Amino acid sequence: MSEYQHFINTITADVMKENIKLLEPIRNHTFTKLGGVADLFITPSSFAEIQSVVKQAKKFDIPVTILGSGSNVIVRDGGIRGIALCLTKFNQICVNEDVITAQSGAAIIGVSNFALEYELTGLEFACGIPGSVGGALYMNAGAYGGQISDVLEKATVMTWDGDILSLSKEALQLGYRKSIFMNGDYVILEAEFQLKQGDPKSIKQKMEELTIARQSKQPLEYPSCGSVFKRPPGHYAGKLIQDSELQGTRVGGAEVSKKHAGFIVNIDQATSKDYIELINVVKGTVKKNFGVDLETEVIFLGEE
Structure with a gap:
């Protein structure tokens, strides 16, 4: 791992040491409990940390693989060469009137519950989707008649040069389980969801119904x-x-x-x-x- 030491020394000016691990078993971070070892496993918690990793990885010619909550992936037994960039610590959620902004590492279930807390309707369908916001955008995730494209307003992304861009929903080319992110050109940073004021009792009832349906039908x-x-x-x-x-x-x-x-x-x-x-x-x-x-x-x- 000596080939990575100079890279690690470079990014520790911006990335906390506890967020960097060598030879980390990926099976500890996937829902399937599968996957070999990542050469470097980095869990940034801020824009600045992500930007530092991305920029320096390009400078050192180290490949980067983005990993969210690990819910909809199979990591092969040989593991991940270079960097596995896990964004689960980059997980803040905030609200402004009827718009929720969530960082890509936040659990989409958590965003659905957050919407309920603020009496906002539109994300009930996501109350049982076991993935991150970034993963949900990547797949245009959906369940029970709803999908991310129904409520997404725009996304904030980072290029592999470290530039931050705002992309409209239309620019994301969202379709059935697909998006522009599958081209590999961007790191998803934030999503903005346009919701509506709703009746909290109705929202909660719908979420409870969907949770019961999921628990009764899926091998959780x-x-x-x-x-x-x-x-x-x-x-x-x-x-x-x-x-x-x-x-x-x-x-x-x-x-x-x-x-x-x-x-x-x-x-x-x-x-x-x-x-x-x-x-x-x-x-x-x-x-x-x-x-x-x-x-x-x-x-x-x-x-x-």
């Missing part, structure tokens, strides 16, 4: 990356997998959930290799049975 008792596949046109991925009689199918410690066919769960110290092999089994079987190509929603990071 096991580590998982959430819904693995996008919804194919004219179909539901979970139904196709269920009708293929794949529930309970295992590769190593990974299993197609018996509770919800759209989930793959880590039931016994699975590896990323197990997970990926099982995903391919599911895709191949559904293709054979129904002629439908399943596309993964989950993001793959790191090396084999």
